[in-house]
Amino acid sequence: MKGMNHKGYFAKVEFDSEDHIFVGHIIGIRDIVGFHGESVTELETAFQEAVDNYLAACNELGQEPNKPYSGNLMLRIPSEIHAAVASAAEASGKSINQWAAGVLEKESHAH
CATH class of the missing domain: 1.10.1220 (Arc Repressor Mutant)
Structure with a gap:
């Protein structure tokens, strides 16, 4: 299964059985950015809008957005x-x- 990815940002999604919606948030950043949708299409659109709005808000505030991941990974293995x-x-x-x-x-x- 491929995860949701937009502009290098990824999302974690769960199903809220009480409200019958998918609820997600951007992972790998310190800021808290959430979104939701009733269908997969709605969820994908909401995720893309959340990323775009997050980047726009950071730009407006003159803040550097949190970068999702650097691409460098150090492992300690036997x-x-x-x-x-x-x-x-x-x-x-x-x-x-x-x-x-x-x-x-x-x-x-x-x-």
Whole structure:
């Protein structure tokens, strides 16, 4: 399953069974930005509007918007796993970075 993504911002969505709506918020930033919709289409539109409004509000206030993620990820793993990752990357003809990015992308969209 792919997550909702707009301009590099991602969302977490839950279903509110009491109000029968989808409720979401932008994840990975310190500010709290929420949105909701009754259908998937409504939810997607509300999410995009929430991101756009957030960026516009930050611009109006002269504030730098929170960046969702930098793209840098540092992991501490046991040396045996590091060696296995290096071997798997080399066997596939990729750098550790390329190999790990592919594995992480596949797994993050698999759930």
